[in-house]
Amino acid sequence: MFVVVGVSGGIAAYKTVTLVRALVTNGHEVHVVPTEDALRFVGTATWEAISRHPVTTSVHDDVAEVRHVALGTRADLVIVAPATANTLAKMSAGIAGDLLGVTLLATTAPVLVAPAMHTAMWEHPATQHNITTLRSRGVQVIGPADGPLTGGDSGPGRMVEPEEIAAAAEALLAPRRDLADRIVAVSTGGTREPLDPVRFLGNRSSGRQGAEVALAAAARGARVRLVAGHVDDGVLAAAAQHPSIEITRVSTAADLHEAMRGASAGADVVVMVAAVADFRPQTVSDQKLRKEDGDGTATLSLVANPDILLDLVAHRVPGQRIVGFAAETAADDAELLERGRRKLARKGTDLLVVNRVDWDRGFESPDNEAVLLTADGPVGRARGTKREVADALWDAVAALPPVDH
Ligand SMILES: Cc1cc2nc3c(=O)[nH]c(=O)nc-3n(C[C@H](O)[C@H](O)[C@H](O)COP(=O)(O)O)c2cc1C
Structure with a gap:
């Protein structure tokens, strides 16, 4: 070289x-x-x-x-x-x-x-x-x-x-080729739940971390199915050019759920990075909601969306690895880890990438910091660019003990 x-x-x-x-x-x-x-x-x-x-x-x-x-x-x-x-x-x-x-x-x-x-x-x-x-x-x-x-x-x-x-x-x-010929399904971006024809409930996910997870997997030889919700401009540019990455665009949590069900069929590894709405409006107005129609207040009733990660774990095929992301707003590291542990136990994923987010951290920045957690406890901490966090994720997946499910 x-x-x-x-x-x-x-x-x-x-x-x-x-x-x-x-x-x-x-x-x-x-x-x-x-x-x-x-x-x-x-x-x-x-x-x-x-x-x-x-x-x-x-x-x-x-x-x-x-x-x-x-x-x-x-x-x-x-x-x-x-x-x-x-x-x-x-x-x-x-x-x-x-x-x-x-x-x-x-x-x-x-x-x-x-x-x-x-x-x-x-x-x-x-x-x-x-x-x-x-x-x-x-x-x-x-x-x-x-x-x-x-x-x-x-x-x-x-x-x-x-x-x-x-x-x-x-x-x-000598980049690692440990995912050569593997199929990987990754979700990224945020979902939008419509309220009326022009408004939605969304979140601040930029889609950057998931795009880097997809690119890092492709660099290691994987064929990647990337399901992308709403992302910032340009975030999918490199993935869209990559011959081993196939992108499916979605909008609502229900769309993302359906697309991930399809993408994870036959996949060796499934990584849910997308920020999915936990709730959606109970009713979606087919007309634009107008101030003039109310008494100056408005009440929004929400219903919980199905838990996609839980569903993917329930339907996993033998040998399939499932990785979740947990964006938590914990006050300190100990609380962050504890929340991560509880989430991992609840979801049953092989690996959980736990990162702290707040208004200034995690979402729109090029950097990230995360703890990689398995049922046996933390297996690593990643700090750096979102690409570095993505590579740490794939290193942790490679180091998982043999599958028993
Ligand atoms: C003995 C000696 C040791 C130096 N060691 C360092 C050093 O370790 N790191 C550093 O940033 N600058 C160090 N400097 C200052 C740099 O040499 C100086 O900033 C120089 O302009 C760097 O130019 P360059 O970055 O183009 O090589 C040292 C200077 C001297 C005289």
Whole structure:
């Protein structure tokens, strides 16, 4: 594989020599792209000797080969280690003033960064904001580790060890195919329960998490049936392009129920991510409800919708795995977990992904944080982009003990 290793100007650059060596030993073609400052820590001769390729910081070398774009477009993976606060800020802003900056903009390959800096720099809101931005664009962040720092201080800021970065790189270069030829049914988005011809009861689900669950499954080789309720603009764009994902659009909880019944027939794994209305209006007016027709008040009678997850569990075919999502508004982690445990026991799913939501968290953000729960207790905690949470979900499904139903 073609791996670009960007190196920026931190003391930890000397450790990146070991990382480059490990990648070369593993058989990859490695191109090192240092920043000018990085060369003050480890020089060109070392990088060239260890990577066995010419090294430059400038976009003006090898212009005939259009090297400034070629490295990024050819890369299967770009690593930045160490990633200084300065380089992270430049990445976040998309600054392309040197070969590393241009390569990072030109690439569509996965990007892995290993930050290294003093704790105060790491914890500064500017750096944290940049990291959040980069994560939201799909950049994988490894570390920093906690421990002794240059200058005698101690705290989060150490670059993780090169062996650990190499292992993360290998995982990104060899995506898991553990769902090859499996059929997966996923629901996503929110439902809308009509009140009259123009109004509905809905919710704030963006559909992003379910779309990422579908994309992550497809990347692992699954054929995916994605049942999507109402989602934010653009959320289904990547899934709609994917040859292994078939999308069915639905609106009400009853539509979603019927579509998921169909999608889960013959599926190996069913994942209910959709935010389904628990209740619907008892009657739907065929005329627009008008203020003028009432006495200034209006009463809405609701009836409970059938529990789709419970129904899918009741109708599961032998060997089928069922995963539920629980969006809870618990005050703390202990209460969140307890609610999750009770829900899992009630629903009988193999796995429950429990996340805390409130007005600012969970729904419309690109990030998520969740506890993965089985009947035996928590089996993992996922924190990061919704794609990272989706991958953690599939890792947890792969790790489930053999099926006994
Ligand atoms: C001895 C020394 C060690 C440094 N270590 C770090 C570091 O670990 N992380 C960091 O963000 N900056 C570190 N800096 C500051 C950077 O070198 C400086 O911000 C530089 O502009 C980074 O440029 P670059 O990101 O283009 O490589 C260090 C500076 C010196 C002199």
